[in-house]
Amino acid sequence: MKEETLIKMSKKLVDITIQKHKDQLLGKENMSTFIKNNLPTGIEINDYNSILHLYNKFLAEKGYEIKKDITKFDIINYNSEEYQLYISK
Numbered sequence: 001m002k003e004e005t006l007i008k009m010s011k012k013l014v015d016i017t018i019q020k021h022k023d024q025l026l027g028k029e030n031m032s033t034f035i036k037n038n039l040p041t042g043i044e045i046n047d048y049n050s051i052l053h054l055y056n057k058f059l060a061e062k063g064y065e066i067k068k069d070i071t072k073f074d075i076i077n078y079n080s081e082e083y084q085l086y087i088s089k
Contacts, residue, residue, distance in 0.1 A: 014058045027074045
């Protein structure tokens with residue numbers, strides 16, 4: 001898959017993630033399920049890994065990081081008070 005396609009898919013996934021976070025719809029499934037449900041089917045493993053790498057990069061550029069939780073997937077805004085509590089734990 002072309003690099004520009006991987007970038008486009010990653011950025012779209014970031015936008016979906018942030019919107020669902022704002023709508024308080026994250027945290028109901030694990031990360032792999034969320035990502036697979038929001039990407040087209042049939043992506044090769046190398047492309048999938050590239051998308052995950054770019055996804056984390058673009059998510060950070062937007063000011064978010066993935067919360068560390070094994071069973072529920074959510075993100076947190078670097079600029080929030082909640083983040084200060086989160087990192088102090």
